[in-house]
Amino acid sequence: MRNTPVCRFCLSCLLALTALSSVWGREITDMAGRKVTIPDKITKVYSSDPYTTVLLYMVAPDLQLGLQPGCLPFREEDMRFVRKEVAGLPLLATQPPGGERPQVNLEAILALKPDLVLAMGSKGRDYQRTEERFARISLPVVFLDIDSIPKYPAGIEFLGRLLGHESRAERLSAYAKRVLAEVEKTVAAIPRDRRIRVYYAESADGLATESDRSLHADAIRLAGGAIVHRGELKTHQGMEKLSLEQVLLYDPEVIISQEPEFARNAYRDPRWQKVKAVANHRIYTVPRTPYNWIDRPPAVMRILGVQWLASLFYPDQYRVDIRRRIREFHQLFMGVEVADADLDKWLE
16 A cells, blocks of 8 residues: 555544544443443453452452452461462452441552452442442442352353453353352252251351351352251341250251351350251361352352352262362462362361
């Protein structure tokens, strides 16, 4: 093509349009059904809650700007189970005294110059408060519908398309779909009246629990556990207080515990020893490495947690090498290797 003034003019116009397109960005529809304009190229992302923080870590850790309270490993020795570049990220929310909800530090977020904000949300919810908060610093908010385990594959795929990490997202989603399908098939073959009766103990005294309808009990329910505490939710936060007398009446076959201290104490307490699960030494403490496997935060780590629970509840029906599965999950989702000693500790 001849280098004429007209050609040079057309080229200049094309470059100008490309630059404007980059400034204007592109419009997408997020998983809450909202139209959002985001930059064409995304290089930095702020995740505003533990759920999206863990998912972002798994899909696009190279774009992650910071962490939320509850999204760092609980102990220093567990930091080796997260990528080094992510372990060094700043904490971008402040935790007020008295256990109140963490407050977003907008100035700290703005200083890092993110391209967009991720938040958990689904259709039909009111997001005005979240939108207004980040509108103060001119950041678009994209909502991900990941509040239950079956939604993870779609959430992973959506995030991969959003951030240009389609190939990795497809691998993670395929793994999640395969695992969830095989657990579902196993559980479906077990008659309801023969499913393991499970009590979920969340506190050190073992007397805080979840209803069978709680999202915090999703992993137990999906793995085929018949949760003994049933009924309407009293609060979204869960952790309903019960009496030991009520637990004795439930008499569960298995107890899933969040606190190692509870298991140690229950095995020594004559009152708890009257519970079938305790008498049969079937209290299982949930691993938290690097994040909680089933709850608090109820994040994508539950894809591993569901397998672990199914292998505990139905070892004869769910015949998998759980050690290999744990290694496989950590390699694929977390980008780290685990040693035999780590597996021994988690599965003790």
